[in-house]
Amino acid sequence: MKPTVHDIARSAGVSLATVDRVLNGRPGVRRVTRQRVEGAIAELGYVRDVAAANLAKSRTYAFTFILPANDNSFMIGLGDEVRGAIARSSLERMAVRIVNVPPFDPAALVAALDTVVLERPAGVAFVAIDTPDVRAAVQRVAAAGIPIVTLVSDLPEAARDHYVGIDNIAAGRTAGSLMGRFLGGGDATVAVLSGSMLVRDHRERLEGFATVVREQFPGLAILPVLEGRDDPALAEALVMQVLEDNPQIAGIYSLGAGNRGLIQALRKVSMTRRAMVIAHELTAYTRAALADGTIDAVLNQDAGHEVRSAIRVLKAKADGLPVIAAQERIRIDIFLKDNLP
Amino acid sequence: MKPTVHDIARSAGVSLATVDRVLNGRPGVRRVTRQRVEGAIAELGYVRDVAAANLAKSRTYAFTFILPANDNSFMIGLGDEVRGAIARSSLERMAVRIVNVPPFDPAALVAALDTVVLERPAGVAFVAIDTPDVRAAVQRVAAAGIPIVTLVSDLPEAARDHYVGIDNIAAGRTAGSLMGRFLGGGDATVAVLSGSMLVRDHRERLEGFATVVREQFPGLAILPVLEGRDDPALAEALVMQVLEDNPQIAGIYSLGAGNRGLIQALRKVSMTRRAMVIAHELTAYTRAALADGTIDAVLNQDAGHEVRSAIRVLKAKADGLPVIAAQERIRIDIFLKDNLP
DNA sequence: CTGTTAGCGCCTTCAA
């Protein structure tokens, strides 16, 4: 039988209240008493029943997700997943809410973080922008004792407790390797379409991609990176232009979100030989393009897993519990038309 | 404030006990009373607090995993993951245990299933063998009201509540697509090494692989399937032989477990041009072979995810709760040397 | 058939 507070109270010769004080590190216990209790805890191998504790506290975990109000499919899907979690949240003693901020706007993100701290939630998840002031704001959240995790895009040197998202360098490397192999290893020209080189995940993907190409497929020439700002119209124009200027293009790597424009352009331009296309994020658009052969491979991060992982991690941090690292590693899904879920 | 049993008792004008009876479908409640209570439940939007209920019941979920005592890395890893879950299980009000059975032995599996039923656990997970007597045994478990899930290898027409594992046809298709693309689409000869055509997952992988090759890469010729019974020595001999007999082999698809033998053979045989190799399951052996270029791609199912998913599903079934389908879908991981975790 | 009462393991007033 698992020991309970009663057992350790009896074993230490004190009352339940005292045990509770020690357990929760509350003041008002003599040093000797505390040690006696801690001895009993260690001896009996007591572990607190979190469910019972939460019941007694009638605790609900308040978690806040700060999401950019981007209109690309991935961010919308991420929001949907959070809303799905909200729907289930009352069953789990959680109160999850969403705060939207304008995209690519560090000042707005900082303001949101500072506002959120005032409400003292049990945890915060947010999509990071990589600037010093955001870093400082994260530091303030952490200093307030509120668990905070980055989502999708990280801020490595900051005080965040955890990063929920894929390894973007590995993702870029994988794209590079697939591109090189699919193109057969000869000489060829490859175009890269990004959202913005100001966000870390895009920079890292490019870095990984370029590294693999340089090391393993020296025959591939990478054209200057296009920045489509995840905007369909702009991306479409850029892709049309680059295909016109470089009819020899054999491959395209789209490492950002907002692939609608890319797909439109590919459908419009008539190429003698279709280019090999690798993109990120499985959305309605990329899925259709994969199915009909416009896109050859899609690297994906599962937004549902990310949201659930973020919640699990925040809850664990809030309870002072360890996280199962293997469970929380977000994997890079590779989809071909043959393994579409 | 979320309504509690007290609220619905008051609203329906009955006692807690009666509410409890209705909630748990226990007998001894008049029809009218029951309906009154159900009305109140619906009206107030009551949802039972499972944590509190479990506390009151001091319930612990007893789950049994029936695992084949195979000595390949994948099955050993699966066992390790279950043991990891056991280590954490007491915290979660669970008592997980493992029953080992001889591999590829339907009669032993049936005996194990029938024995396990007698202990009336809260749920059973097992690696299926696809025979009628196993199917019948599963039927008996289900008839006893015990939730049961298949793990890794399914038994589709049986009475199992859920299958925890990858879509093996899609996995085979993916392997076929990668093989075709990596080989550049021309004429070539491909060998296939399986464990046994008696287990369903291997059959399905072959089916998916062959289909894609036939439809999309007609230039590829598939040699007769080798059955290595997941035995390193046998697999090694078979691969050595086939490479000797068919020096023109350009690709090998290893769709079973036990890749040690394959890797050994590949390292021994000196080929003028290295064959493209695609295998299943990321283990210490395949990981090393991937890293050093002996294997080109590994399709993997994450044993840790599978075990955790099986437990979540069994718990949900035991509580009569729905499962989050998206969360429980086991994905086909594709690893190249560039995205090794 | 229905209600009363005493917990499950823990936390939290309120007294002492």
Place this chain on the structure above:
DNA sequence: TTGAAGGCGCTAACAG
């Protein structure tokens, strides 16, 4: 500094 008592939401005897 410590303890007694009541309660979180639900279940389970045991009476009526």
